[in-house]
Amino acid sequence: MQMQNIGRTGLKTHPISLGTMTFGTQTPEADAHRQLDMAVEAGINLIDTAELYPVNPIKTETCGASEAIIGNWLAASGMRDQVLVATKVSGAGSAVRGGAPISPASLIEAVDLSLKRLKTDVIDLYQLHWPNRGSYHFRQNWSFDASGQDTSTALAEMEAALESLGELVAAGKIRHIGLSNESAWGLGNYLRLAETKGLPRVATVQNEYSLMCRHYDLDLGEMSHHEDVGLLAFSPLATGLLTGKYSQDTIPQGSRRTLNPDLGGRISAASLRVADEYVALAKAHGLDPVHMAVAFCSSRPFMAAAIIGATSSEQFAHIIQGADLELSEEVLAGIQEIYRRDPMPM
Secondary structure (H helix, E strand, O other): OOOEEOOOOOOEEOOEEEEOOOEOOOEOHHHHHHHHHHHHHOOOOEEEOOOOOOOOOOOHHHOOHHHHHHHHHHHHHOOHHHOEEEEEEOOOOOOOHHHOOOOHHHHHHHHHHHHHHHOOOOEEEEEEOOOOOOOOOOOHHHOOOHHHOOHHHHHHHHHHHHHHHHHHHHOOOEEEEEEEOOOHHHHHHHHHHHHHHOOOOEEEEEEEOEOOEOHHHOHHHHHHHHHOOEEEEEOOOHHHHHHOOOHHHOOOOOOHHHOOOOOOOOOOHHHHHHHHHHHHHHHHOOOOHHHHHHHHHHHOOOEEEEEEEOOOHHHHHHHHOOOOOOOOHHHHHHHHHHHHHOOOOO
């Protein structure tokens, strides 16, 4: 398995990262620890979490529980030097700090609390969960309008965040920084400010990416190529649509749809139909649909890692069985045919 660069940090990641957003709700602590053990055994070294987690559902009283579960594992396992820990600070409208936007004060507070929960001295990759100015992610692209954003305010907030992150790097509390739910304009300005002001440089962007959601292929993919910024892809299985378990609009017992019936706006007649086409393509070539979906993400030139979140260790074991899969030209051509016909199914 070829390890991938994490931007210009000198660090490398396995092409699969373990996502932990269900640790503490759908995934109990004992099973979460099993997944962490399995990840290390498989060579997976990047563990992604957030102060907001767990989800399904998000509750103020449970925010931070995923970090605490990881912290307990780090303390008990002695594996800290074998993994990279990535977490995120929440922003405007979240269940943390009364929904306050990201600011120098919130960054300092959030980092200290995350370090305490994670039971570690340093966070390897610290990410801004979403921009204060808003974004087009999570199905907001259908109504997105940037004309209400104030340019000077947005740039001032970016610079202030980078300055605070620089102080946290200097204090030894974080090593590198990343963005999440960002755009090409946002990433470009963070990079410009870092270069002109001598501030920390963005190493990664964590955005949604899958066979069903390929916004990143365009402007951000070009930015990644020229600026050495890797994508950490969340929802590479399109929240389960690409597994085939929701075929015919079914809702299996215990699945995410029992808690979130429309999967955050992803469920529609079009998305169900296109997901079934990708599942059928995989089966026609003798492939597991899950393995094909993850292998497609891993094949993309801008990819740092695909973040896999499994509600159980059994699911996680199944996913990582296909970690070495490389897709044939015939499979890639079939993917392209479906993509050209239905480029934005959800």
